[in-house]
Amino acid sequence: MKNIIKKLNVLLRITVVSLLIFIMQSQTTTVQAAQNNKTESGASKVYMRGLYIPNHHSRNLKFIKALVANGKTSGINMLVLDVHSYGSTVLKVNKSVIDYLKSENIYVTGRVVCFQDGITKLPIPAAQMKTLNALVTSAADSGFDEIQLDYIRFADEKRPYKLKTRYEVIEEMLKNFRSITNERKIKLSADVFGRIVYNRDDLIGQKLELFAAYTDVIYPMLSGRNSERWS
Structure with missing residues (x-):
């Protein structure tokens, strides 16, 4: 039972870390896309x-x-x-x-x-x-x-x-x-x-x-x- 709980904890940590990485990558992509759109439109604003x-x-x-x-x-x-x-x-x-x-x-x-x-x-x-x-x-x-x-x-x-x-x-x-x-x-x-x-x-x-x-x-x-x- 202890081994099962330990494995579940490890799996949970991996899932949380993966989710955080996914969120950060998604946010970064959104920011970069917004910056590119601003540049293409000729505006000077940068996020x-x-x-x-x-x-x-x-x-x-x-x-x-x-x-x-x-x-x-x-x-x-x-x-x-x-x-x-x-x-x-x-x-x-x-x-x-x-x-x-x-x-x-x-x-x-x-x-x-x-x-x-x-x-x-x-x-x-x-x-x-x-x-x-x-x-x-x-x-x-x-x-x-x-x-x-x-x-x-x-x-x-x-x-x-x-x-x-x-x-x-x-x-x-x-x-x-x-x-x-x-x-x-x-x-x-x-x-x-x-x-x-x-x-x-x-x-x-x-x-x-x-x-x-x-x-x-x-x-x-x-x-x-x-x-x-x-x-």
Whole structure:
């Protein structure tokens, strides 16, 4: 009986793996077909399928090469690389990684965490803003196709600041970061809580219309409570 159960478990695992491979191949074929159709029609839009890479891996050229070799078969044509390690504001970018990715026609995005836990106090210290501006500027000078702003928001808790004030603070930062990327002719994007797509007057100070005015791309983050639909 134990041998039969063992064989059934092995068979089940093989079936699941085969199904996953089939799904990935089907999705890749669909994406490639869509890209081909777009190209034939003369349109410039390209479907992007990307992966996020933490900083310690994003600087490892050997790791990146292996990732690209395996990822291309699944339609991966974009990588989002952390430009600094967790809790740090020091730029850590391997230029050879970026050059390699571009040689492989991989769209490269540099992710910058603006406020790890959200803004908790106003005014934001001048030294902190100076450091953040320098980090975004250095990242923009590193050869990325796009700079992605993450955690550009207030803390997800009640604070004695009016919504109007929160919007103004975030808008001023977006305006400044946009000027940095415009000067270098690269794109600017931002991660936002998934719930603000449905929300109005969210206490974190993120508003879809506000971000749309200054960014080329908006990435709604769907995870846990952040993706709950609020009314």
